[in-house]
Amino acid sequence: MVKRKAVLKNNVYMKYFVVLLFTTNIFCFAQSPEFHYKTRNSQTFRIRPGTEKTFHYVSMDKKDIVENTLFSIDNETKKLVIPENGFYEISGSFRFNPSTSNIRYNRGGLNFGIVGINAGVEQYVAATRKSFDKDDQDDFSIIVVYPTIVYLQKDVVVAPAISAGLIGNVLLGCELGCGKQKSCTSFEWKIKRISNEEGHQKYY
C-alpha cells in the first residue's frame, strides 16, 4: 500500500516536471525574440549632396509595432537597444519617392537600411543602395533590404535611416510614404535574434 502511494506520488512529480519542461521549451525556443514594425505613415526628408555621413532617421510610432519580444519598450522608450550579444537577422522595405526631376542625367544614389549606433559611431548594419535614374526619379519605388545576418553587441542602438549616397542635386521634399495610394505599407522592418552564440564581426 505504501509502495503504491509512493509510485502515485512519483507519477504526480513526473507530470509536473513534463509540464515544466514543455513550458520552458515553448518560452525559450519556440520563437526567436523578434521585433516587427509596419507603418503607412509618411515622412519627408531633405537630402543634400556630399552629406553621406548624415543619417536621416525614420520616425517610428509605438502603435505601429506589430510584434515585439526582443526590445524592452515602455512609454518613455526613445531608442531600440540590443538586449544581448548575438547574431541577428534584419530585413526591411522602404516605399520612397525622390520627388524630383533632377536625377535625369545626374547622380542619384541613395542608401536605405538599418543603422547600428555603437559608442556614438553610426554605421549601416543592413542596407540597400538604390541608384535612381530618369525612369524612377519622380515616382514611388519599393526598396527592399533582404534578410541580412549580422553580429550585434549588447547595448548597440538600432534604427532605420536613409542617407545620401552619391547624388547630384539636393532632394528637397523626397518622401517615404504612400502618395496617392490611400493604403499601403510605406515602411516596414524586422529584426530577429537567431543565435545568442558569442562571436565577432569585422566592419558589419
Added chain:
Amino acid sequence: MKKVIRNIIKGLILFFCFAGKAQEPSFYIRSIRSIHLEDTAGILQPLRFKEVDVVYNKIVQMSADNITVGSNGTYEVSAFANINPGVMGSSSKDSIQMELYLIKNYKKPGETILGSSKFGFTYGNFDVASGLHIAPAKVQLYSGDDLSLYVKILPTSTIGINKSAKYDHVTKPTGMDQIAGMRIVKVSE
C-alpha cells in the same frame, strides 16, 4: 523519490542537448574586400568569397573558397553586389547593362542559375554604385552542391567599364559598408 530525481536529470540532459542545437539553420557571407572586374562583355566573372568573410554558418562547408551545401533539402537563397562601373560616359545614348547570377554547380553536372538581377547604368549614373539584389527564392539543393556568385557585363552595353587594373568595381557605395554577400537558409528537409 530517487526515480523522480533520476528522471529529472535525464530530462535536463535532453533539454540542454536540445537547447544547444536551437540554432537557425542559416549561412551568411559577405566580402569585406572590394573586387575588380575586367572590361569583358559576355563573360561570367566570379565574385569570390573567403572563409574570413563568413558571418554565420550552420549549414555549409567552406573550402578553397567553395560554398558547399552539407545536406539535401529545400533552401532559401539570396545574394547582392554593389557595383560601380567607374566611368563618366560621354552622351545620353551611352549605357552599361550588368547582370548578377547566383549559380549552382558552375561548370559541373547540374549547373543551374538559381537567381539573377539585372541593372542598367545610364548617363549621369555611371560612377554611382548601384545595388544588384537577387531576391530570396526557394530551391531544392542536394548535399555537395556548390553555390557561387558571378557578374556579367552584357553585350548590349555601349561603353566599357573603368579599365584601370587598380579600380575595383564591386565596392562600398558612398556612405555604406556593404559590398557583396550571399545568404542560404535551410527551410525544410
